[in-house]
Amino acid sequence: MFIELVGLFRSWNLDSDTVYSTFYNGASLYMFDILLNHSDFLLINKHPGVSVHKDDGDTMLLQEVAKAINEPKLYLVHRLDKMTSGILLLAKNTPAASELSQLFAKREVEKYYLAIGSKKPKKKQGLISGDMERSRRSSWKLLTTKENPAITQFLSATAEPGERLLLCKPYTGRTHQIRVAMKSIGSAIVGDPIYNPSNEADRGYLHAFAIRFTYQSQAYEYVCDPRNLDSLGEKWHQEIVSNGLDSWLEPWSLTWPKLNTK
Known part of the structure; x- marks a missing residue:
């Protein structure tokens, strides 16, 4: 259960109903929320518009998180784009960083993302x-060839007129x-400054929604519901979108399109 503290910087203990900390040593208050503080790793909710790496004068996110939890150093084991909010997994020591990085490399970490598309996709x-x-500048493009393909499964649900709620794996x-x-597939993400530049919104609507993995024989499943924080965007609170989210709160239990990796 999420427990929200007053203010812009929040902390939740996902294993109980108690807040584990309310004091953060002067760390930046607008960049992230702490979701879980494990002895070997940390789960945070990165806010939209925050760079994982130092970029254009931005404060280094990892340094701010480390300051917040009194850790000398944190290790990045995967990345989120600047516009993307949601779950980011950080390691607290080099053995944990190595083990967690291997889980990602072996595709043993399940990640689920929410998005809002600006049009209905070609298929549901x-x-x-x-x-x-x-492609050009900072953009990429998808090819018809499949020598080393990028593979994404997706589901969709009704959203506001002209838009579509998407769940991607x-x-x-x-x-x-x-x-x-x-x-x-004809449904560029709402507010995406690179792939949908003519579409204006309060943010780019891509959110790292859920993660599931096993670490040292212990299974972990976490969901970061974007409706719990106003700073994650107004569209998540639209009634039709919220209704769709309610049916996706356990994404690993859903029936997904068949995965063909051959």
Whole structure:
């Protein structure tokens, strides 16, 4: 159960109904929320518009998180784009970083993302597969070839007129993979400054919604519901979108399109 503290910087203990900390040593208050503080790793909710790496003068996120929990150093084991909010897994020591990185490399970490597309996709659900290559400037494009394809499963649900609520499960982990995949099926993400620049919104609507993995024989399943924080975007609170989210709160239990990785 999520427990919200007053203010912009929040902390939840997902294993109980008690808040484990309310004091954060002067760390930045607008960049992240702590979801789980494990002895070997940390789960945070990264806010939209926050860079994982130092970029354009942004404060280094990892340094701010480390300051908040009195850790000398944290280790990045996967990434989120600047516009993407949601669950980010950070390791607290080098053995944990190595083990968690191996889980990602072996595709033993299940990740689920929510998105809002600017149009109805060409199909309501399915598998998007294709090689990716650099396009122009910061963008990528999906190819028809499949030598080393980026693979994304997706489901969709009704949203506001002209939009679609999307739940994506990437099998691979390429740069901009979900953003490119959604554009390829005619439903570029609302507010995406690169792949949907003419569509204005309060943010780019891509959110790392849930994660599931096993670490040292212990299974972990976590959901970061974007409706719990106003800072994650107003569209998640629309009634029709919220109704769709209610049916996806255990994404690993859903029936997904068949995965063909051959």
